[in-house]
Amino acid sequence: MPETRIQSRNRAAILDAGLEVFSRYGFRGATLDQIAGEAGLSKPNLLYYFQSKEAIHRALLLQLMDAWLEPLRDIDPAGEPLDEMLDYVRRKLALSRDYPRESRLFANEILSGAPHIDDTLASTLRDLVDGAAALIADWVAEGRLAQVDPHHTIMSVWALTQHYADFDVQVRAVLDTDDPLRGAEAHLTKLFDRLLRPGA
Template sequence: MDGQDEPPRAGGGRTRIQERNRAAILEAGLAVFSATGFSGATLDRIASEAKLSKPNLLYYFPSKEAVHMALLTNLLDAWLAPLRALDPEGEPVAEVLAYVRRKLDLSRDFPRESRLFANEVLRGAPHLSGVLEGELAALVEDKAAVLERWMAEGRLARVPPKHLLFSIWALTQHYADFEPQVRAVLGQGHDPFAEAGDYLETLFRRLLAP
């Protein structure tokens, strides 16, 4: 079951087997970290999940911290993309509602990634503090200014822009981060994301209508 490495290619590129093994390790790391958190994860468990030996895993990543950082790095662009897509020239209420939908879709399609991000933040964001204080903070500042302009123009109801974004994050990421609780409460036969989309659209439309 243990993938064996091919000799490195001329020029230093990865071989097919190396690409496959690296992808298997990252997939296994995502499964383990999202289920157990950083403290509960071990290299042995990640290797077992990836169906590789621990020495083979260490060929690609020298520590569980390295696996964790690779996952977080891969996640960041996808995580920031929905807010980046908010168009300053668009219709304000429609733009905010579209952002809510994009965030909800991200929770539906990438629940493990959402839990990985949440676990990192709950630990005090030791691997992400630079991004949170830099790239994310700058992006939020930029989009909050757009929201503030729309409010000043009378095109959105006046609410604190950054707290509006916090509310959107909380109300969309909840469905991924607390998925077992959501499904247990709703019961069989309910699509929590379909119901949540309609509810959140109504909620934010009423909140923001000028």
């Protein structure tokens, strides 16, 4: 039986509240009472939709993983390799700008040893990364990208883009700015252009 509009709204409110609470306090520090309060619902009402804190957390992580991996899926094998890779960098940076809470939620899960999504990391994520790495390896072999390690190139993109969301407080303090991403896209585009351009 499909959800009613109110049920859909409440479920979305719980997930948004969970995202806020988990990204602020981490999984261990978050409580169902905090999430219910943030969502504007009673705890029994929250438990009607999700049976536990773990269920909310896993739902958020799986939803996030799908969105987080979309830029990697969008790399076009028929496209110009350097353009595709630079677009990938820009899309990943945009995710850090637009979804910082989601990025921190994922980072906290990984730092905790990925207890709620280790199965997904070892299957869905690894399969997708292996596929993208194989494509990059083909482009390298064809001389259309510089001689780089495909897997480490992908992880370098993650590190250099997600840092802006995961370490937002640090970046703001060091740069003394309210816009920590100002200039980041131009800098990272230039950096990866130099790394990946054939003959560079």
